Each structure stands twice: as structure tokens, then as C-alpha cells.
Amino acid sequence: SQQGEEDPQALSIQEGENATMNCSYKTSINNLQWYRQNSGRGLVHLILIRSNEREKHSGRLRVTLDTSKKSSSLLITASRAADTASYFCATDAGNSNYQLIWGAGTKLIIKP
Amino acid sequence: DVKVTQSSRYLVKRTGEKVFLECVQDMDHENMFWYRQDPGLGLRLIYFSYDVKMKEKGDIPEGYSVSREKKERFSLILESASTNQTSMYLCASSLFRGTGREQFFGPGTRLTVL
Numbered sequence: 001s002q003q004g005e006e007d008p009q010a011l012s013i014q015e016g017e018n019a020t021m022n023c024s025y026k027t028s029i030n031n032l033q034w035y036r037q038n039s040g041r042g043l044v045h046l047i048l049i050r051s052n053e054r055e056k057h058s059g060r061l062r063v064t065l066d067t068s069k070k071s072s073s074l075l076i077t078a079s080r081a082a083d084t085a086s087y088f089c090a091t092d093a094g095n096s097n098y099q100l101i102w103g104a105g106t107k108l109i110i111k112p
Numbered sequence: 113d114v115k116v117t118q119s120s121r122y123l124v125k126r127t128g129e130k131v132f133l134e135c136v137q138d139m140d141h142e143n144m145f146w147y148r149q150d151p152g153l154g155l156r157l158i159y160f161s162y163d164v165k166m167k168e169k170g171d172i173p174e175g176y177s178v179s180r181e182k183k184e185r186f187s188l189i190l191e192s193a194s195t196n197q198t199s200m201y202l203c204a205s206s207l208f209r210g211t212g213r214e215q216f217f218g219p220g221t222r223l224t225v226l
Contacts, residue, residue, distance in 0.1 A: 033214060042202055042217035098143060098162060102155040
């Protein structure tokens with residue numbers, strides 16, 4: 001079952017611009033995670049935000065969480081060519097199950 | 113750094129063959145996961161294991177089985193490969209029980225079944 005849904009499906013911006021990706025989910029959660037996947041590779045964890053947090057920063061990444069709207073956004077500031085990748089959000093199901101539920105991802109292309 | 117390795121990056125098999133995909137992690141993680149990734153569908157969980165010899169079905173276990181005889185190794189088995197199992201297979205591990213921990217992924221195995 002798919003809980004997270006990323007928006008947009010694809011995003012193309014110029015190097016140096018900011019990139020914003022959104023994730024919506026359906027049920028209550030304990031936390032939400034963002035991952036990056038470079039072409040044809042495994043996923044790399046970027047950031048985890050808990051349900052009682054509203055905003056979190058890590059370097060050029062800023063994640064917000066709005067539990068009332070069941071949505072999260074990932075902002076990448078001052079984008080670089082190396083940020084070209086697919087970005088996925090993953091949520092737990094709000095229970096003790098080990099499973100993460102994944103969205104289909106946003107494909108981000110940074111044009112030089 | 114946690115390292116998760118998968119036995120093959122690319123694999124080509126014929127319909128009906130038995131296929132073994134192996135995953136090894138080197139950080140003593142309790143949890144291990146097998147996903148398949150198809151365009152537009154995100155990651156779908158096939159099986160996971162939270163301890164040696166323990167396994168639980170994910171969303172799409174049909175046609176697959178798993179084995180975890182040692183803590184560091186989690187194998188995915190396709191008993192009789194079919195063309196609809198052509199996909200990218202990703203293995204992951206995480207440290208503790210519960211979903212509040214990040215998952216560490218291997219590089220993936222791109223399996224083609226002819």
C-alpha cells in the first residue's frame with residue numbers, strides 16, 4: 001500500500017535555484033523520512049522528522065511537517081548538479097509495525 | 113559507516129530458474145528488508161526480518177521466499193522466476209526495532225528475467 005505521495009513527479013531547475021518537493025500521506029504517523037536515490041543506485045537517508053516536530057534542518061536541506069494537513073516538504077537551497085537524483089518520502093504507519101511506506105518519488109534535475 | 117552489500121549489480125535469468133539474491137550488512141543490525149522498485153510505483157516491501165530465523169511478509173511476498181540464518185545475511189529467493197519479476201531489488205537494514213530508525217540500503221540488483 002502506498003501512503004506517501006510526492007509532488008511534483010518531476011522537477012527541473014537551474015543550478016543555484018531552490019528546489020521544493022512535497023509529500024502527502026493518509027494516516028497518522030510517528031515520523032517521516034526523506035531519502036535520495038542517485039540514478040540506478042540504492043537510497044541514502046537524508047533526514048527524519050518526528051510527528052511532534054514542525055521543521056528540521058540539515059545543511060542545505062530544510063524539511064517541514066504539517067500533521068494537520070498530513071503533508072511534508074523538502075527544500076534544497078542553492079541547488080548543485082550533484083543534487084540531481086530522485087527523492088522519496090517514507091512514513092511509518094503510526095503503529096509498531098516495522099514497515100515504512102514509500103511514495104513514488106520526485107525526480108529532480110539540476111541544469112548547469 | 114554502515115555497509116550493505118548485494119551479491120550482484122546485474123543479473124539475467126531465464127523463466128523458471130531459481131534465483132538467489134544475497135544481502136550482507138556489517139553493522140550488527142537487527143532488521144533487514146527486501147524491496148522491489150518499479151518505475152512509478154516506489155518501493156514495495158517483499159519481506160523483512162527482525163531477527164535471525166524470523167521473517168515477516170511485506171506487501172508483495174507472492175513468488176518470493178527469504179532466509180536469514182545469520183544476523184548479517186538476508187537472502188531473497190525466487191523459487192521459479194517469471195518475467196513479471198524483472199525489477200530492481202533493494203536490500204536494506206536498520207539498527208533497532210520500530211520505524212524510528214533510518215534504513216541503510218545496498219546498491220541494488222537489477223534482475224532481468226527472459
